[in-house]
Amino acid sequence: MRPVLHRVVDRRRESDDVVTLALEPQGGRPWPFRAGQFHMLSAFGVGEAAISVSSPPGDAPVVEHTVRDVGPVTHAMCTAPPGTLVGVRGPFGTDWGIEGAAGDVVVAAGGIGLAPLRGAIHQLLASPRVERVFVVVGARSPAQVMFGEDLEVWATRGARVAVTVDVADRGWRGHVGLVTSLLGPLEYDPARTSALVCGPEIMMRFTARALLDRGVEPSRIRISLERNMQCGLGWCGHCQLGPLLLCRDGPVVTYDGAVPGLLLERER
Ligand SMILES: Cc1cc2nc3c(=O)[nH]c(=O)nc-3n(C[C@H](O)[C@H](O)[C@H](O)COP(=O)(O)OP(=O)(O)OC[C@H]3O[C@@H](n4cnc5c(N)ncnc54)[C@H](O)[C@@H]3O)c2cc1C
Ligand code: FES
Structure with missing residues (x-):
């Protein structure tokens, strides 16, 4: 539960209201994490918010998070200059x-949904068992297209972007x-395709439906869900969605069982 101090060592603007922060732990290396997991980031004196890790797992000295300025905590994060100390709990x-x-x-991202997928794409392109990676990205406008350099690098490494x-x-x-x-x-060959999907819920529903219609197995479609997180x-119980506690059973879930129906439930 106790946040560990990290220093903002770099702040990169992705679009008008989105920045990527590189955080360096005080006196140590970043904790190991897996692509898709999230941290609870705290802006001191403001509050705490769940933010996905956007850099790939590995032994880098910093861990990156990509944040959209939507409220008090994310505003404090987006405007934090290098040198600022923030709290980090997790990974969860x-x-x-x-x-x-x-x-x-198939990797499908809508808007800032590309952030939690960024590390996964790096890993997929390095995996000897993955044959083809298809990356499809939707943004509201050209100015909202994030990670432009990554998109080019992924294409040169063989991804169909x-x-x-x-x-x-x-x-x-x-x-x-x-998208x-x-x-x-x-x-893609539906019989041996898996899919990773992240974006607004309506985008994930329609994307999953299109993949299912082509014959992709529901259990091979993964989506990432967001609900209000407190403890992580x-x-x-703040993040409850039907029988799931999304901080523990999610945020990444497979698109089978109760999940398609739960997606239609309103956020508590
Ligand atoms: C597992 C998980 C991973 C997440 N990863 C990221 C991430 O990588 N980057 C990121 O920027 N955010 C991410 N979020 C969303 C982030 O935690 C919330 O937006 C958070 O509420 C922001 O806190 P705040 O105090 O800045 O704004 P709040 O005061 O909580 O919200 C301000 C306003 O924005 C609205 N709002 C809140 N969340 C969202 C949302 N997700 N989409 C649209 N409107 C919203 C609220 O309804 C409110 O009107 C993630 C959430 C979860 C659960
Ligand atoms: S955030 Fe507390 S149970 Fe999930």
């Missing part, structure tokens, strides 16, 4: 299950439309 929750990935993998925006501007030469419109033309440890 389930992960994308990259160790078991093989064959084709496609980006779409809801609304184009004059300079945009790419695809316009919802689901990128899924149809992808030449399965104690307080």
Whole structure:
């Protein structure tokens, strides 16, 4: 429960309201984590929020988090200059299950949903058992497309990368439309495909539906769910969704069993 002090050593702007913070633990190395897990980050005097790790697991001296400025805690994080001390608890929750990935993998992200998938994509591209990685990314506008450098690096490392925006501007030469419109033309083999999906719930529902319609097994589709987190440890019940405590049983869950129905439930 006790936050460990980390120092902001770098702050990189991804879009108007999103920044990536590199955090260095005071007097040690970052804790091991798995792609898809999250930390509880605290801005002192303001509060605490759940934020996914956006850097790949490994032995880097810093751990990255990508934050959208939506309220008091995330605003404090997004405006924290290098040198600021923040609190970190965790890592918490389930992960994308990259160790078991093989064959084709479709990674679909909407908006800031690419952040929790970033580390997973790095790992998939390094996995000898994964044959093809398809990365489809949707953003509201060209200015909201995040991790531009990563998208290029992933493409040069063999990923099939496609980006779409809801609304184009004059300079945009790419695809316009919802992220689901990128899924149809992808030449993955449904019988040996797994999928990782993160974004707004409506995007995840439609993406999962499109994958199921092509014949991908529900148990091989993973989505990441967000609910209000407080303890992160399965104690307080704030993150309950039906029978699940999402800090413990999620945030990453497979799209089978009760999950498709639970997605339609309103947040408590
Ligand atoms: C497992 C998990 C992982 C997360 N990972 C990230 C991450 O990597 N980056 C990130 O920026 N956020 C992430 N979030 C969301 C973040 O925890 C919340 O947005 C948090 O409530 C922000 O706290 P706040 O005090 O800044 O704003 P709050 O005061 O909690 O919220 C301010 C306003 O924003 C609205 N709001 C809150 N959360 C969201 C949301 N997710 N989408 C849209 N509107 C919202 C609220 O309804 C309110 O109106 C994650 C949440 C979970 C559960
Ligand atoms: S956040 Fe407390 S039980 Fe999940």
